Amino acid sequence: MKVPFLDLSLQHRALREPALAALTATYDATRFCLGKDVEDFERNFAATLGYPRALGMNSGTAPLHVACMIAGFGPGDEVITAPFTFISSAWGINYVGATPVFADIEPGTYNLDPVKLEAAITPRTKGIIVVHIFGQPARMDEIIAIARKHGLYVIEDCAQAVGASYKGKPVGLFGDAGTFSFYPTKNLGACGESGAFVAKDESVHTKARHIRVHGSDRRYYHDIIGGNFRMDGFQGALLNVKLPHLAAWTTRRQAIAARYLAGITLSDTHLPEQPGYGKSVFHQFTIRHPRRDALREHLAKYEIGTDLIYPVPLHLQKCYADLGCGVGSFPVSELTASTCVSLPIFPELTDAQVDHVIASINSF
Numbered sequence: 001m002k003v004p005f006l007d008l009s010l011q012h013r014a015l016r017e018p019a020l021a022a023l024t025a026t027y028d029a030t031r032f033c034l035g036k037d038v039e040d041f042e043r044n045f046a047a048t049l050g051y052p053r054a055l056g057m058n059s060g061t062a063p064l065h066v067a068c069m070i071a072g073f074g075p076g077d078e079v080i081t082a083p084f085t086f087i088s089s090a091w092g093i094n095y096v097g098a099t100p101v102f103a104d105i106e107p108g109t110y111n112l113d114p115v116k117l118e119a120a121i122t123p124r125t126k127g128i129i130v131v132h133i134f135g136q137p138a139r140m141d142e143i144i145a146i147a148r149k150h151g152l153y154v155i156e157d158c159a160q161a162v163g164a165s166y167k168g169k170p171v172g173l174f175g176d177a178g179t180f181s182f183y184p185t186k187n188l189g190a191c192g193e194s195g196a197f198v199a200k201d202e203s204v205h206t207k208a209r210h211i212r213v214h215g216s217d218r219r220y221y222h223d224i225i226g227g228n229f230r231m232d233g234f235q236g237a238l239l240n241v242k243l244p245h246l247a248a249w250t251t252r253r254q255a256i257a258a259r260y261l262a263g264i265t266l267s268d269t270h271l272p273e274q275p276g277y278g279k280s281v282f283h284q285f286t287i288r289h290p291r292r293d294a295l296r297e298h299l300a301k302y303e304i305g306t307d308l309i310y311p312v313p314l315h316l317q318k319c320y321a322d323l324g325c326g327v328g329s330f331p332v333s334e335l336t337a338s339t340c341v342s343l344p345i346f347p348e349l350t351d352a353q354v355d356h357v358i359a360s361i362n363s364f
């Protein structure tokens with residue numbers, strides 16, 4: 001039985017008619033940049049997920065960049081994030097001329113460890129970018145308490161965590177700004193590049209809205225430094241078609257995860273921990289095994305697709321060589337990167353496929 005790591009065609013085939021109708025309407029109305037589809041999406045997204053308001057942007061990297069601009073990070077400032085994430089979590093820090101500083105993760109959830117976070121704070125530290133990795137909420141109470149104590153700006157990278165909650169509240173509003181990605185492979189995927197920005201403070205939202213369109217509120221009057229971070233109309237149109245399905249897709253991801261958690265019994269396997277404070281939306285289901293590469297080969301023989309997310313932690317990436325963090329700097333992130341393997345988890349997987357993955361792992 002074939003089990004692809006991810007197959008986007010199933011979801012898009014099922015939604016083909018309403019999707020093409022919505023995209024055609026956008027085309028006919030030439031609503032190409034922002035416009036009604038994006039405004040409708042912003043309203044629907046905020047209402048569905050529990051945010052006071054939201055802004056559509058043109059990637060998941062864009063709102064991270066915008067949030068770093070609003071935070072006022074700059075040269076000489078340090079901003080802390082986890083090394084075990086997608087590189088984009090840190091890019092915004094570089095874009096505004098500040099310096100990324102890493103703090104190691106917890107082995108159980110792969111999320112930022114608050115103890116390591118506090119130990120990484122220096123007099124130059126200005127902010128924290130918290131990543132809710134693989135859809136699992138990070139320890140926000142501890143992280144926010146540390147941020148308050150040291151006067152730090154907090155940005156939540158929710159790119160993988162749309163719909164996830166911490167102690168019953170949606171991720172993204174615990175700090176000063178929250179960011180989302182709707183890259184096609186994410187839990188809520190567009191038909192191109194897009195993302196979103198949320199903030200509980202209306203003045204932060206307003207500033208982000210101006211930055212999104214070249215720092216302007218009125219056309220050709222630029223009160224602040226901005227850029228082009230606009231969502232395009234086609235993305236809004238497709239996301240409006242998909243949004244009503246997100247809750248069911250998330251429930252299905254959680255059911256698949258529960259099946260993996262109950263079924264995988266292979267010894268020496270670390271399964272992702274599910275602490276009571278957070279409800280994961282399982283963007284990935286990532287396990288650790290000391291013989292990870294052999295396990296992947298074994299699964300490939302059973303026609304099961306897997307992926308390495310992430311094979312190299314940020315501090316060991318060439319682009320960050322100048323930060324001077326060598327091998328051994330962040331042992332938990334390094335252990336995770338060298339032993340992790342992500343299993344297929346997308347809503348259209350059948351129970352039979354999931355059971356085939358479980359049986360194949362257990363037979364390793």
Ligand SMILES: *Cc1c(COP(=O)(O)O)cnc(C)c1O
Binds near residue numbers: 088195
């Ligand atoms: C996908 C992702 C991003 C960036 O999103 P893009 O839409 O690709 O720009 C940022 N952070 C994390 C953790 C992601 O997974």
